[in-house]
Structure formats: structure tokens, C-alpha cells
Amino acid sequence: MARNFDVVAMGNAIVDVIAPVDDGFLLTHNIAKGVMTLIDEYRANQLYHALSERREIAGGSAANTMAGLASLGARGMFVGKVKADRLGESFAASLKDIGVHYATVPASDGPPTASCLIAVAPDGQRSMNTYLGASRELSPADIKKTDIADADVLYIEGYLWDTQSAKAASRKAIAIAKETGTKVAFTLSDPFCVGRYREEFLELLESDLDILFANEDEAKALFEAEAFDEVLQHAGRWGGIAALTRSEKGCVAVRGQEVHVIDAAPVARVVDTTGAGDQFAAGFLYGLVRGKGLGICGRLGALAAGEIISHYGARPETSLEVLATEAAML
Amino acid sequence: MARNFDVVAMGNAIVDVIAPVDDGFLLTHNIAKGVMTLIDEYRANQLYHALSERREIAGGSAANTMAGLASLGARGMFVGKVKADRLGESFAASLKDIGVHYATVPASDGPPTASCLIAVAPDGQRSMNTYLGASRELSPADIKKTDIADADVLYIEGYLWDTQSAKAASRKAIAIAKETGTKVAFTLSDPFCVGRYREEFLELLESDLDILFANEDEAKALFEAEAFDEVLQHAGRWGGIAALTRSEKGCVAVRGQEVHVIDAAPVARVVDTTGAGDQFAAGFLYGLVRGKGLGICGRLGALAAGEIISHYGARPETSLEVLATEAAML
Numbered sequence: 018m019a020r021n022f023d024v025v026a027m028g029n030a031i032v033d034v035i036a037p038v039d040d041g042f043l044l045t046h047n048i049a050k051g052v053m054t055l056i057d058e059y060r061a062n063q064l065y066h067a068l069s070e071r072r073e074i075a076g077g078s079a080a081n082t083m084a085g086l087a088s089l090g091a092r093g094m095f096v097g098k099v100k101a102d103r104l105g106e107s108f109a110a111s112l113k114d115i116g117v118h119y120a121t122v123p124a125s126d127g128p129p130t131a132s133c134l135i136a137v138a139p140d141g142q143r144s145m146n147t148y149l150g151a152s153r154e155l156s157p158a159d160i161k162k163t164d165i166a167d168a169d170v171l172y173i174e175g176y177l178w179d180t181q182s183a184k185a186a187s188r189k190a191i192a193i194a195k196e197t198g199t200k201v202a203f204t205l206s207d208p209f210c211v212g213r214y215r216e217e218f219l220e221l222l223e224s225d226l227d228i229l230f231a232n233e234d235e236a237k238a239l240f241e242a243e244a245f246d247e248v249l250q251h252a253g254r255w256g257g258i259a260a261l262t263r264s265e266k267g268c269v270a271v272r273g274q275e276v277h278v279i280d281a282a283p284v285a286r287v288v289d290t291t292g293a294g295d296q297f298a299a300g301f302l303y304g305l306v307r308g309k310g311l312g313i314c315g316r317l318g319a320l321a322a323g324e325i326i327s328h329y330g331a332r333p334e335t336s337l338e339v340l341a342t343e344a345a346m347l
Numbered sequence: 348m349a350r351n352f353d354v355v356a357m358g359n360a361i362v363d364v365i366a367p368v369d370d371g372f373l374l375t376h377n378i379a380k381g382v383m384t385l386i387d388e389y390r391a392n393q394l395y396h397a398l399s400e401r402r403e404i405a406g407g408s409a410a411n412t413m414a415g416l417a418s419l420g421a422r423g424m425f426v427g428k429v430k431a432d433r434l435g436e437s438f439a440a441s442l443k444d445i446g447v448h449y450a451t452v453p454a455s456d457g458p459p460t461a462s463c464l465i466a467v468a469p470d471g472q473r474s475m476n477t478y479l480g481a482s483r484e485l486s487p488a489d490i491k492k493t494d495i496a497d498a499d500v501l502y503i504e505g506y507l508w509d510t511q512s513a514k515a516a517s518r519k520a521i522a523i524a525k526e527t528g529t530k531v532a533f534t535l536s537d538p539f540c541v542g543r544y545r546e547e548f549l550e551l552l553e554s555d556l557d558i559l560f561a562n563e564d565e566a567k568a569l570f571e572a573e574a575f576d577e578v579l580q581h582a583g584r585w586g587g588i589a590a591l592t593r594s595e596k597g598c599v600a601v602r603g604q605e606v607h608v609i610d611a612a613p614v615a616r617v618v619d620t621t622g623a624g625d626q627f628a629a630g631f632l633y634g635l636v637r638g639k640g641l642g643i644c645g646r647l648g649a650l651a652a653g654e655i656i657s658h659y660g661a662r663p664e665t666s667l668e669v670l671a672t673e674a675a676m677l
Contacts, residue, residue: 246607246642253606266596274604276583277576312576 022118023091023306025168027187028079029152029176030097031131032104036068038136043144048136053145061148064134074332075111076133078206078295079174081331085299085321087115088337091306094118094164100151104130121159124151156182157189165190166197169306175206178214191225202228204298205235212238228258230298236261260301260318262294270315279315282323292331296321300337317346352448353421353636355498357517358409359482359506360427361461362434366398368466373474378466383475391478394464404662405441406463408536408625409504411661415629415651417445418667421636424448424494430481434460451489454481473621486512487519495520496527499636505536508544521555532558534628535565542568558588560628566591588641590631590648592624600645609645612653622661626651630667647676
């Protein structure tokens, strides 16, 4: 039976609020330039109102991957929690705009919708201030069996392990996927995230995952490996599909004894590497759901990552479908 | 039965003649700065005498690999042709100095010993003028069955295919190796060399070789591949041991379905990449003859290549055995 969606993704539902500022603003508001800082509700509210010329766009790792998949022409669904407030509506509208199905019921009380306030200085440096808010409230009740069953692949971001209820929601979705034949893909999200949940992630890998996304640092943290080749040998023994990204060194795609070494896509000028991993996952997953060989999946991932790092912002500015068609990958 | 040598290598026997020059010298003698030019006997003679403060050292690709193997503590033999002249004696002495066995009978007539006149300008750029001379006279009569049978590995440089008699000598050595259980290793030498003998090299690969050394450009030329991953898939299907070098991207070592992705060794400053491939082969072969796993072989190759590119000259300046011991690879 054909399913209605290529990928259903679960992740933190975060609205990126992007605004130009001058260096005086950063000083006045005590913002550390060029880094990501977790902030609380009070400060999020304060900063939000201080910013002008704000541009709002659905963000978060897995949601950005869905934007990439949509740009490639895939049919995607996103599951993540917002509150029924203005930013929550903005998040939903932003996904709807690009054709990603989003039907998670917004929370009617509790913390407001998560936001990442991004202050862009005149020199282009981005200072990110993340407030997780309602995104942490995702719970098993938000997972519908039909949603999971209706997709070829379930894609989950590791960040969800930071909240007990979101983790429980993920485990429920995985259990349904195993039952309904939906493949389970997982991204390790961040080396610190791996550090916090290493044992659980390893168990997940052995018991539940079909597809693993990890950058080199995350994979080294997971397997406690010093050299990349150790990671590769672990991944080969595991036997599932591992997509291992290595920044400018490209990526290595593994499925048991099948190994592909793919170069990074040539990029005239690297502007901003934020979101490269999310778009790599989009390209790679697209290849998989379209039945492409692992080598092409890796090249599609590299192509999508190459597009994103050539400009500011974590969503494609050029149609990935057009780029991939031009590169004769589709 | 234990053999007396780890590796017996065959290659062009060339004396590197290195001398400092000023830019005026390059102009006066019409030397193209920074490139390698093939020259004839007359010009070799003329340039040789014009250079002062000459330093002479046995060179040539496979001979440099033997110098690396000696630096690692391996027992090596070299087979290559010089003439019984002063440079020929210099070549023999230079190999003897580092403990590489060399007993090929020098030619008593014909062209003089091959030389590569290397003019080093004040800015460090090297202009290489290569005269192949007697090295092209290597013939089947120079191949002794006992020499081949007495080594674990026979290592041949592809450059020998440029001369009919040297190629015939190589084929004789390969036939003996097949008979006596000596493994056959081959380096593709140069993308242009592959272009000239592609069909023959492919046939050699299928019929005779156990171990293939190639840099990315050479391997792409051999398999007529556009992307490195295509090379990798070809090498895997072949089934022998392929050591594929990728400059700053490190190397990939393959044996059928076993694949290792090894990073380049960290180098504080890349001074001169001449001879990196030759030393990589030395490190890799050393690992093989010592029974190391393919991943360690690749790391030994990367270590040796890293040493050579951190200074001028194609022979190790620091004991590779000490470096490899410090890196806990031995």
C-alpha cells in the first residue's frame, strides 16, 4: 500500500526570529557575539521586543531538514510542539508555506512557543539565543499511529532526548514504526547531546534504527573512537545505513560492507555552515525514499549541504530539485 | 622458509643532483621554473657542469620508496640500471649508505647513468630536469630468480612501461613472483603514464597484481572514473589490496569489501610535496610485510608521507621507525 508521505519528522519546533542589529545592541543587551546561548522565557520576551525588522521562519534541526526535503519535491510531515500563540501560528504557517504537513495540536497552556532569536551584526556574525519553551512539551499523546504508518521513513532528532516527555513520544513513534514497516532514521544532533545519552543512543542503534545520521564529532563521541576509520569500522559492523558527514572532507555512506566515499560539493565561498547537517540529511533521505543507490544519496546530501553553506540561513534559497536535476542525480 | 628481504623494488635508477641557483642561472640556462622537464644527454651534461655546490643522492620513485622502507627498519633490495660511470657509482653508494641491497650489474656501454638535475631557486622552487639515460636499459637479463624469490613483496613502478626492455624485465619478475609466492605490488606512477598504458595496466591488475598504489588522479585515469567513489567501487570489485592516496584528504585502503578511510597526518607546514606518494608506499608496504591490518598500513603510509612533505627532498630526514614507534603504530 502506497503511503502518503515520504518522511515524517519529529523535532523541536522552534521559530527563528532573525533581525539585523548593530554592535551597540549586542553590548546593551549583553549578547555574546557569534555563539549560541540557551535563554529563559523572561529574556526571550525582553530580546524579542527589543529587536526590530524581525523576520520569522520555522526553524529547528528536523524542521529545517523537512524544508530541504520539500525543496527537493518530497512529501513531508512534521511533528513538534508549539503553543497556541502568535509565534506558534507563525511556525505552522511557515511550514505550510513550503508544503510540509503539520498537524500537531498546539499547547493551550504552559510555556510559549520556542524561539531562537538571531541577532545579525553588520559583519554578518550571528548571535543565537535559544528558548526551548513549548517544544519541550511534545508528548506521546501527540503521536498518532496513522501519521507514522503513513510515511516511508520516521526521522527523529537526538535533541528530543533532552526532555522526558519528548523522548517518550519518540519511543512511541519508533514502536509504531517497527510495527508498520516504517524505516527509522535518527540524527545524533550534537556531540554534547551524544555525551549526555551515549548508552541510550547505542542501545537505540542496535535495537531500533535503520538509518543513522552523524557528523564526525558526534560519531566519534558515540563510538568513543579517536580516528574516523574506527567510526567507519563500527558503522560497518552495525550493518544499518550510516551517513557520516565530515565537513569539507565530504561524507562516507555505509551499509554493512558497502562503503561510499563522497566529496563535499564545490562551493565558491562558504558563508555560513549553520544547518549544513540538516540539509545533508534532507538530500540523503530524499535519495533513499526515491530508491537511489547509497552513492547517489551521499551526493544528494552533499549537494543540499553545499547550497545551504553558500548563503546565510538554514533553509535552501535555490530549489534543490532544480540543482539535483541539473547535476543529473534525479 | 623465511625470505631474506621484505621488499624487492624495480624502478628507474636516477641520481638526483641538487644545487642552489639564483634566478639569473635559470634565465641563462633557459630552465622553466618549478616544473619537471625531460632532457637529453647533451643538455644533461651541460647543466650538470654549470651547477655548483651539487649534492648527489639516489633518487627515482621506487628507490625513494626503498629509502623510506629502510628508514622504517625493513630489509630491501633495489633492481634498476645505471652505467659504470661516476654517477652510477654514486647511485650504488647512496643506496648502500642506507642499507638497501643493490646488485644490478651496471651497463658498460650505452648512455650514462640517469640523472635528475634539480635547481633550487632562492624562493625554494625546484626546477627538475630529468635525463633517463641508462635507467632505460634495464632488461630481463637483470632479473635473477633468486632475488625475486627471496622477497615477500615485489614492488614495481609503472614508469618502467616507458621502455620495452624494462617492461619485459618487469614481466619476467612478475612471472617469477607468481611462481615463488612473492606478492606483486605496483604503482601507477603518474596519470600520464596511466594514459599511455591504460589497457595494459588494467590487464596487469586483473591477472597479476596483489597490491595497487595509486593517487586519486591516477586511479581515475585507470578506471575512467569522474568521482572518487567510482574508483572505490572498482577497487572493491577487483578484490586485491588498493591503497588510494588523496593528498590532503588522506587515503582510502581497500581489500574487497574491507574499506578504511585514513586522514592525512597533521603537518605544521607543507614545504614540498615531491615524493609524498613514494613515502606513502613505503609506510604502507612496511605495515603489510609486518602483518599489520589495513588500517594501520594506511596510517603508516600517511605518517611517512607527512614526514616527507614537511621538508625539501624525497627521502626521510627523521627516522620513520622512531616516528612510527612514537605514534604507537609498531
